[in-house]
Amino acid sequence: MHFDCLVVGAGFAGAVMAERLASQLGQRVLVVDRRDHVAGNAFDAPDRRSGVLLHRYGPHYFRTNSPRIREYLSQFTEWRPTEYKILAWTDGRFWPFPVNLNTFEQLIGRASTSEEMADTLEKWRVALPDGRPPANSEEVIVSQIGRALYEKFFEGYTRKQWRREPRELDPSVCGRIPIRTNRDDRYVNDSFQALPRDGYTRLFERMLAHPLIEVRLKTDYREARAQVSCTHLVYTGPIDEYFDHSLGPLPYRSLRFEPETLEQPWFQPAVQVNYPNDHEFTRIVEIKHITGQADLPMTTIVREYPADYAPGGEPYYPLPTAEARALYARYEARAAAETNVSFVGRQATYRYYNMDQVVGMALTEYEKLRTKLPTPTA
Ligand code: FAD
Numbered sequence: 210m211h212f213d214c215l216v217v218g219a220g221f222a223g224a225v226m227a228e229r230l231a232s233q234l235g236q237r238v239l240v241v242d243r244r245d246h247v248a249g250n251a252f253d254a255p256d257r258r259s260g261v262l263l264h265r266y267g268p269h270y271f272r273t274n275s276p277r278i279r280e281y282l283s284q285f286t287e288w289r290p291t292e293y294k295i296l297a298w299t300d301g302r303f304w305p306f307p308v309n310l311n312t313f314e315q316l317i318g319r320a321s322t323s324e325e326m327a328d329t330l331e332k333w334r335v336a337l338p339d340g341r342p343p344a345n346s347e348e349v350i351v352s353q354i355g356r357a358l359y360e361k362f363f364e365g366y367t368r369k370q371w372r373r374e375p376r377e378l379d380p381s382v383c384g385r386i387p388i389r390t391n392r393d394d395r396y397v398n399d400s401f402q403a404l405p406r407d408g409y410t411r412l413f414e415r416m417l418a419h420p421l422i423e424v425r426l427k428t429d430y431r432e433a434r435a436q437v438s439c440t441h442l443v444y445t446g447p448i449d450e451y452f453d454h455s456l457g458p459l460p461y462r463s464l465r466f467e468p469e470t471l472e473q474p475w476f477q478p479a480v481q482v483n484y485p486n487d488h489e490f491t492r493i494v495e496i497k498h499i500t501g502q503a504d505l506p507m508t509t510i511v512r513e514y515p516a517d518y519a520p521g522g523e524p525y526y527p528l529p530t531a532e533a534r535a536l537y538a539r540y541e542a543r544a545a546a547e548t549n550v551s552f553v554g555r556q557a558t559y560r561y562y563n564m565d566q567v568v569g570m571a572l573t574e575y576e577k578l579r580t581k582l583p584t585p586t587a
């Protein structure tokens with residue numbers, strides 16, 4: 210059987226590519242995923258007992274600054290505007306997080322101002338030699354807020370999550386977290402923060418509903434390759450796996466999710482509580498705070514435990530170290546030499562990307578392909 214395009218992976222990267230190729234170019238597309246559902250890591254489904262629309266692979270807070278990406282996805286969903294507010298638990302109490310004026314006031318035990326906070330951080334921060342930019346995740350935080358706040362909120366969490374010292378990790382890892390001297394306590398800065406009104410899975414079902422798209426679940430790339438031929442391949446799985454790990458395996462971090470349903474309406478005061486210093490888990494997520502299901506009588510929480518990645522497991526995070534990047538660059542060079550294959554998405558490009566960035570990457574790849582692809586088969 211022949212398809213114009215075979216798409217490996219039904220996450221954001223694969224679904225956007227399939228949707229564009231089918232709806233704009235009239236291509237016949239086969240999408241395969243080895244999981245038993247679409248939506249990749251954004252998959253959500255109601256918990257059987259509580260009814261809470263759980264994010265199966267960790268909380269997925271949609272946010273973007275890009276009107277192009279928002280407008281594109283808005284064809285397939287309405288939105289539930291929400292702001293992601295998070296707390297940290299350490300020293301026996303909750304702290305507003307990311308660090309902001311409210312955190313600072315709690316720390317000094319009295320009311321303060323943005324000016325006083327900025328002046329104090331100026332004294333606490335450890336300036337980098339010659340004003341050079343931070344070279345790693347320890348420097349990026351210590352150079353903004355000093356050692357004490359770094360140790361309170363970042364050091365323990367980062368060690369747990371990555372099983373690496375923060376100084377071994379790219380500055381962009383801890384640099385993702387904003388530091389503010391005002392009272393803005395949202396987790397991220399983006400101008401648009403909202404969840405798909407009917408959930409991510411529904412959004413994907415609508416994207417993939419085009420009559421020229423066929424979806425086969427529980428189907429691995431190798432299996433599909435043996436069954437069908439295609440003019441073009443879009444690959445969104447791990448890049449090292451595509452090349453049979455011939456240059457050696459790329460390092461990833463994994464997670465274990467431990468859900469618990471409770472016969473009470475709420476468990477914690479915010480959608481997410483981070484545990485930088487206590488417990489083996491990094492965070493507890495109570496997604497009900499943002500799914501619009503406040504009326505449900507029960508709740509479900511999920512504890513997230515960092516885990517080593519082993520082949521056959523889930524490669525949730527590429528490891529943001531110089532060594533891993535160097536190995537990826539060698540795979541990337543091989544990928545560039547492949548003809549009629551697009552490598553798109555978080556695993557195929559080994560990038561610690563958010564959903565909106567992956568959607569943007571796929572739209573850009575589609576634009577590049579548009580003029581190059583042959584006319585579809587009848
Ligand atoms: P994926 O969603 O991983 O999809 C790839 C798909 O390909 C998978 O379904 C996989 O089964 C399939 N596949 C791989 N190999 C094969 C194969 N050989 N054969 C068949 N199928 C295959 N982003 C945000 O914007 N906000 C957040 O709050 C956020 N939270 C996150 C929390 C966690 C714990 C994690 C891990 C990620 C989070 N992300 C978040 C990032 C988000 O998950 C990714 O940006 C997005 O899912 C990437 O889409 P993708 O299509 O590249 O990859």
Ligand code: UDP
Pocket residue numbers: 297306362363364366367370382383384385386483484485
């Ligand atoms: N981080 C931290 N303390 C926190 C939250 C985050 O040290 O309370 C660091 C940690 O290294 C983490 C990174 O910042 O991996 C990015 O955090 P984010 O919550 O964005 O991670 P993700 O949701 O992608 O797992």
